[in-house]
Amino acid sequence: MEEKTKIRLTAGEMSGLWTQYINDTLATCVNRYFLENVTDEEVRPVIEFTLDTSKQNLKLIGEVFQKERFPIPIGFTEGDVNIKAPKLFSDTFMLVYLRHFSILAMAASSAMLGVVTRADVVDIHKRVLEKSVDLQDRTSKIMLEQGTYVRPPFISIPDKVDFVKKQQFLTGFFGKKRSLSSVEITHLFLNIQTNYIGKTLITGLAQVAEKEEVKQLLLRGKQMAQKHVEIFSKYLLDEDLPAPMGWDTAITDTTAKVFSDKLIMFHVSGMIAAGVGNYGAAMAASPRRDVGARYASLVPEITLYAEDCANLMIKQGWMEEPPQADDRDRLIKGKPLPD
Known part of the structure; x- marks a missing residue:
């Protein structure tokens, strides 16, 4: 039986891996800078965890790209960050930023798990989701302990189950x-x-x-x-x-x-x-x-x-092109693709 990992990458799998790879190159740059400037010893391990996760993601996705002879994106490199620059953000904001980053990563990986099927690609997105949830837990725990976590507003618990009876439930421009x-x-x-x-x-x-x-x-x-x-x-x-x-x-x-x-x-x-x-x-x-x-x-x-x-x-000249469908009309006419 043919190995499932030899099945061609779909457009959804290409886009998910490509986007994740670019984002992880950015995350690597940002967290290397954060790690150089953090002073809170409770926050430092969270940054180290995030940095290590991004590096591992890049390694795993890079292996898939190499196997498929897929051009590895450039993304962002050491030339895009000066880790020796003075501190720009407080440790508290670094933590807030990483928590927000985890929310975006959870949403993206969950969405991709709904469209990918190749086993090795599924495993990568499952790993991203798992690490994102872990990062969410780590950041929330420290923010709650340090008193920097802002909860949504509290409202009263309903007295009973009820159903909407009037169209007034939808109004909002006029009247009450x-x-x-x-x-x-x-x-x-x-x-x-x-x-x-x-x-x-x-x-x-x-x-x-x-x-x-x-x-x-x-x-x-x-x-x-x-x-x-x-x-x-x-x-x-x-x-x-x-x-x-x-x-x-x-x-x-x-x-x-x-x-x-x-x-x-x-x-x-x-x-x-x-x-x-x-x-x-x-x-x-x-x-x-x-x-x-x-x-x-x-x-x-x-x-x-x-x-x-x-x-x-x-x-x-800063925007890297994502994978695109073949231009069939151009290929049929024998015209070279634009640079």
Whole structure:
């Protein structure tokens, strides 16, 4: 019987491995820098665990690529990070960042496990998911012990099971609005928190970016994140619910080069992509029309910003192309593929 690992990689398997490989090269650069600058001895082992996980992921995926004669992506290298640069973020924010990173990794690996079938590729994504859950546990435990974990708001437990009886459950633009549901509260809370994390990260990266056009684009992203925080926070505050805090004080005053502008722009673009996904999920889970419509109104703003980031990366030659389908018309006509 033919070995299952000799089955060709599907488009989904290629995309999952390619994306994971690029992301792990970025994670390796970021965590090498974090490890050089961390002072909290409780946080240090978490960074070491994350760095070791990324290196192991690169090794396993690299072996699959070599076996398939698949061009190994460049991603990010030692030239994209200066691990000897002064400290940019506080130890607390490093922990918050790694917890957020684990959430993104859990979502990505879970999604890929739904589309991959080749045994060796399935094993890789299972490993990524397992390590992501472990990282989530490690970061949450320390944050709870140190008092830096911000919980979602508490609401009263329902008195009984009930069913929606009126269309008023869906209204939100006119007349009396119903209270936010627990699902809507959760998505608002998470989107406030992720925007705060994004704002802090972008602010720090803008301090150490080199090109002026990169700095200006990051400042625009910072302003957008703050605007979205204020919009979502108002929904919670209007119902006397607390909104999560930010980490603006977690940035030092260094302006020394830490990361390459290429790494910075890729990192920001990845966060934007995750943000669009978060808003889409929140929109689908928010039956109150004003809440769902607000998410819908913000998505075009984010996608336009994402396009501007992509255009800058293309202009600078920083965007690595993912695997693509063959251009059959071009092949039939005998024309060479463009460089």
